[in-house]
Amino acid sequence: xxxxxxxxxxxxxxxxxxxxxxxxxxxxxxxxxxxxxxxxxxxxxxxxxxxxxxxxxxxxxxxxxxxxxxxxxxxxxxxxxxxxx
Numbered sequence: 001x002x003x004x005x006x007x008x009x010x011x012x013x014x015x016x017x018x019x020x021x022x023x024x025x026x027x028x029x030x031x032x033x034x035x036x037x038x039x040x041x042x043x044x045x046x047x048x049x050x051x052x053x054x055x056x057x058x059x060x061x062x063x064x065x066x067x068x069x070x071x072x073x074x075x076x077x078x079x080x081x082x083x084x085x
Contacts, residue, residue, distance in 0.1 A: 019037055019038055019061075020037070020038055020039075021035065021036070021037055021062065022035075022036045023035060023036065023045075023070065023074070024036055026044065030046075031046065031047040031048070031049075031050060031078055032044055032045065032046045032047075033045045033046075033070075033074045035059050035062070035070075037061065042060060042061065043057075043058045043059040043060055043061075043062075044057070044058055044059075045057045045058075045059070045070065045071055045074045047074075047075075047078055050078065050081070050082050051082065055071065055074075055075060057070070057071050059071075
């Protein structure tokens with residue numbers, strides 16, 4: 001059952017877009033996540049200070065709902081790091 005579900009989603013994803021999107025940490029010391037499209041840097045999500053409420057996202061080519069989701073995941077991760085000390 002699970003294999004069929006994954007296969008169906010992969011087919012749907014391939015029909016939607018042929019590009020592979022990924023995020024990677026830019027540096028251990030900076031609050032920046034890089035958008036990688038087909039193995040090349042294509043954008044980023046940055047926060048200047050850990051305790052800052054201001055962030056900047058430059059995610060060209062991603063649909064708006066996916067951009068919002070990516071920013072929320074990045075912010076949640078940074079907030080978790082802040083909470084853990």
